Amino acid sequence: MEIFKYMEKYDYEQLVICHDKTSGLKAIIGIHDTTLGPALGGTRMWNYATEEEAIEDALRLSKGMTYKAAAAGLNLGGGKTVIWGDSKTQKSEELFRAFGRYVQSLNGRYITAADVGTVVDDMDNIRLETNHVVGISSSQGGSGDPSPKTAWGVFRGIQASANEAWGSDDLTGKVVAVQGTGKVGYYVCKYLHEAGAKLIVTDIDQASIDRVVNEFGAQVVALDEIYGVECDIYSPNALGATINDDTIPQFKCKVIAGGANNQLKEERHGDIIHEKGFIYAPDYVINAGGLINVADELKGYNEERAMQSVSKIYDNIKRVYAIAKRDGIPIYKAADRMAEERIEKIGSVHRTYLNK
Numbered sequence: 511m512e513i514f515k516y517m518e519k520y521d522y523e524q525l526v527i528c529h530d531k532t533s534g535l536k537a538i539i540g541i542h543d544t545t546l547g548p549a550l551g552g553t554r555m556w557n558y559a560t561e562e563e564a565i566e567d568a569l570r571l572s573k574g575m576t577y578k579a580a581a582a583g584l585n586l587g588g589g590k591t592v593i594w595g596d597s598k599t600q601k602s603e604e605l606f607r608a609f610g611r612y613v614q615s616l617n618g619r620y621i622t623a624a625d626v627g628t629v630v631d632d633m634d635n636i637r638l639e640t641n642h643v644v645g646i647s648s649s650q651g652g653s654g655d656p657s658p659k660t661a662w663g664v665f666r667g668i669q670a671s672a673n674e675a676w677g678s679d680d681l682t683g684k685v686v687a688v689q690g691t692g693k694v695g696y697y698v699c700k701y702l703h704e705a706g707a708k709l710i711v712t713d714i715d716q717a718s719i720d721r722v723v724n725e726f727g728a729q730v731v732a733l734d735e736i737y738g739v740e741c742d743i744y745s746p747n748a749l750g751a752t753i754n755d756d757t758i759p760q761f762k763c764k765v766i767a768g769g770a771n772n773q774l775k776e777e778r779h780g781d782i783i784h785e786k787g788f789i790y791a792p793d794y795v796i797n798a799g800g801l802i803n804v805a806d807e808l809k810g811y812n813e814e815r816a817m818q819s820v821s822k823i824y825d826n827i828k829r830v831y832a833i834a835k836r837d838g839i840p841i842y843k844a845a846d847r848m849a850e851e852r853i854e855k856i857g858s859v860h861r862t863y864l865n866k
């Protein structure tokens with residue numbers, strides 16, 4: 511990989527390679543864009559096959575965070591860390607403290623958080639060396655499990671999508687097919703049930719299915735049946751890539767809106783659902799509740815304020831739909847455009863010299 515060529519192509523700011531022999535730390539911090547504010551993004555611990563794979567992931571993921579934060583209306587840029595190692599066998603206090611010292615050395619340009627392979631305890635260890643970490647434990651002033659907040663944002667995005675499709679936020683009697691009833695899916699079901707929607711669910715885990723059946727009267731279907739059920743809304747909250755060549759012909763819904771990451775198998779599937787007239791809430795806009803929630807820790811965490819901020823996902827989703835119509839482009843592309851326009855506009859404000 512030609513790193514500078516790649517960085518130039520997608521306009522990256524910085525790549526930081528961190529090494530500590532004693533703890534075995536091998537970390538790569540990608541900072542994509544800090545126009546809107548410090549780069550915030552989680553630390554992923556993963557046993558990559560090669561050094562190149564790890565670098566590519568740090569770069570790819572940090573760029574994704576630029577778009578996610580910008581579209582969420584946060585004053586944050588995009589960054590991400592990958593720690594190259596096995597999260598089951600290679601974690602230690604010293605490894606995360608060594609990493610924390612590198613985060614501190616960036617003096618607030620980058621703020622870290624938990625991601626795949628890292629947990630709250632790891633963030634608490636990083637916190638021993640730097641303040642530039644969020645997602646720490648509640649006892650330390652952290653915001654706790656983000657899943658209910660992510661789900662609240664997904665619910666608000668579903669309301670905005672219903673408004674777009676049927677002219678009203680009212681979900682009474684609407685049938686929603688929910689794929690995945692885990693940490694996010696359970697709360698999505700809860701909010702939908704409270705709003706009067708009817709639930710059809712599927713999951714590989716029987717205990718989580720039983721819970722939503724008992725608590726919310728959900729109807730259950732087999733794993734593969736969820737795509738083709740008669741419903742108004744399909745809400746993916748489990749796996750990525752469930753909008754693909756196999757599933758699109760099965761969909762009977764009008765709206766696709768759920769919390770799962772990377773829902774389009776390929777970009778062209780975003781074009782296909784656009785041509786077929788589906789209302790699709792772009793994944794990284796509708797599932798930003800966890801990020802918005804954790805970012806609230808930077809002001810001293812306040813749950814009520816965080817929930818209000820997450821609620822604005824309603825407006826963000828509506829804005830994406832408006833941009834798609836304004837420019838005659840598929841909705842998934844409108845999300846990127848919304849993020850890029852915000853960075854461009856705020857960036858131009860920052861050109862004016864201010865003696866702060």
Ligand SMILES: NC(=O)c1ccc[n+]([C@@H]2O[C@H](COP(=O)([O-])OP(=O)(O)OC[C@H]3O[C@@H](n4cnc5c(N)ncnc54)[C@H](O)[C@@H]3O)[C@@H](O)[C@H]2O)c1
Nearest residue numbers: 656657660690692693694713714715747748769770771800
């Ligand atoms: N937790 C968050 O705050 C958050 C934030 C942003 C995005 N997301 C995304 O939301 C999705 C769900 O995250 P989560 O935290 O609820 O994870 P989770 O592991 O708690 O839940 C996922 C659920 O999907 C089920 N599942 C797995 N394979 C399935 C299949 N083939 N068919 C149906 N169900 C299946 C699992 O049994 C589990 O109950 C993921 O894509 C995640 O990346 C989560």
